[in-house]
């Protein structure tokens with residue numbers, strides 16, 4: 001990049017250090033500290049590995065397990081659905097494909113809390129427009145607080161992150177490559193599985209990580225749609241900080257951070273040029 | 279009688295947005311077994327489109343594509359005995375070299391592969407021999423299950439792929455990634471990937487266009503050799519007339535979707551049928567003349583003897599004389615005398631331009647007249663080629 005412009009970005013880099021790196025570093029230190037309840041540090045700070053005991057607590061393990069499970073299920077659903085949408089769009093003769101993508105991303109520009117709240121209203125029997133229209137009043141249709149609601153919420157929120165990179169990787173496949181496959185005797189089905197799918201796999205990997213990570217670490221969606229019945233690790237972290245048990249919160253947050261960094265590392269290995277990202 | 283392997287019958291292709299101007303316009307063409315045919319024409323004249331109709335990527339709007347006596351219009355590409363070397367290679371970037379070469383065979387049904395490698399009996403026999411060699415009793419060796427047959431076929435595919443790679447001189451590159459190969463090497467992979475399938479017809483769409491001169495000349499020679507050795511019909515597309523001349527058995531000169539001339543390189547060079555072909559195939563001089571009577575023509579105000587053309591007496595014709603066919607002679611022996619306007623050294627010969635009246639003539643010669651000198655020319659009767667004047671040009675002249 002142009003050196004002049006690079007210098008323009010310097011202030012932002014400093015803000016980035018202050019707002020992201022510094023808190024992360026702080027959390028990293030906090031997780032090794034022994035801070036008693038009530039934040040009474042009059043006896044001085046002591047280093048301890050005591051906090052790590054929290055990791056073997058069943059509640060933490062369940063929360064971690066839930067997080068991975070829900071993130072995994074959402075990712076799989078997003079791959080299946082996202083690939084279908086991306087492929088359909090890729091194949092369509094529609095001229096303004098970009099418009100379709102914009103419509104797909106449009107909801108992402110509204111606040112996630114608002115979106116989730118309205119989804120909650122939708123899944124709640126009480127005030128559900130669809131059910132009212134159908135004349136159903138049974139409380140059995142109250143889906144709020146079920147695993148389905150949480151997965152549905154995660155899926156609806158994050159599936160655009162899957163469609164984009166897959167679509168981008170499909171768009172990069174030259175028409176003549178597909179013709180070459182047919183020319184060499186591959187049927188349409190073989191062509192899809194032997195050529196198109198492997199050539200768009202970068203997009204699937206990128207998309208998967210972009211869906212998996214926010215699902216793994218988020219807390220708003222399970223909080224609102226799970227009504228507290230379903231606890232993910234994000235909820236535990238949030239609760240820890242709320243209850244002023246900063247050391248435990250930091251420990252869990254740092255673990256999630258490591259998972260995220262690892263994933264980004266994997267993406268950068270697989271998709272070196274970042275070509276499937278926008 | 280040679281057997282036509284491909285026949286295009288009144289083939290046209292129009293796009294919906296402009297049905298008035300067909301991209302390919304009523305083409306008739308027969309291509310014979312083991313022939314090296316080149317489609318030659320300027321960019322945009324419909325060469326690729328014609329090739330795509332033969333390969334099955336486009337269906338003619340009108341007419342028939344006949345392969346081996348059967349109409350193939352609606353048969354998909356994968357079911358045609360044809361393979362293509364694409365203009366920009368179109369290799370699979372997610373596969374290495376050898377997997378690129380194998381992909382065609384790897385995706386065929388087993389039954390088809392058994393036939394491809396010599397039939398069931400031969401394959402079973404080979405498995406039996408292998409087992410006997412390992413010391414198994416005859417009774418056990420005579421039976422083969424699905425997995426053993428599959429394994430044998432895979433061995434055959436491996437060997438075929440190695441052979442194809444050595445044919446294009448790429449031994450040792452099996453495991454390379456495609457993006458680690460140079461343009462010329464990718465070119466060879468594309469050829470190996472096509473010929474391993476033993477197609478009856480190989481289509482090559484400007485396969486050498488992206489290579490540098492030296493490599494291109496080598497590949498021209500190698501492709502020609504390959505075509506002889508394999509006995510496959512090659513249909514080659516190029517916009518480079520020299521390439522077409524050196525490689526082909528027959529050349530199809532195209533312009534605006536129409537076949538202008540079809541013939542051996544010699545025919546097309548020596549006896550172009552119209553000014554387009556004459557100009558496109560190398561440098562040439564075209565002069566308007568009058569056909570006086572059999573054996574005699576007049577142009578540039580002088581009468582010349584000719585051989586073997588028949589027109590109406592007194593008809594206007596276009597006279598074609600190649601630059602190298604002029605003989606530079608002493609002025610007192612010359613039929614035409616002009617003034618030299620330029621002289622350029624071209625390595626072996628000089629390219630001399632001279633004015634004869636208001637007409638400029640290009641001459642290739644070994645003599646070295648200076649600019650401004652008088653130059654005398656003669657031409658042998660058999661070097662004078664006549665073409666019918668194209669209608670619209672006559673009209674234009676009338677209008678002027």
Ligand SMILES: Nc1ncnc2c1ncn2[C@@H]1O[C@H](COP(=O)(O)OP(=O)(O)O)[C@@H](O)[C@H]1O
Nearest residue numbers: 293295301319320321322323324325326327328
């Ligand atoms: N999809 C299309 N729609 C309309 N015109 C096309 C299309 N594809 C190609 N053409 C036109 O067809 C003509 C012939 O193209 P092509 O066969 O590729 O020429 P060549 O290979 O001889 O350079 C070109 O003028 C091109 O603009």
Ligand SMILES: [Mg+2]
Nearest residue numbers: 325326365484
């Ligand atoms: Mg072309």
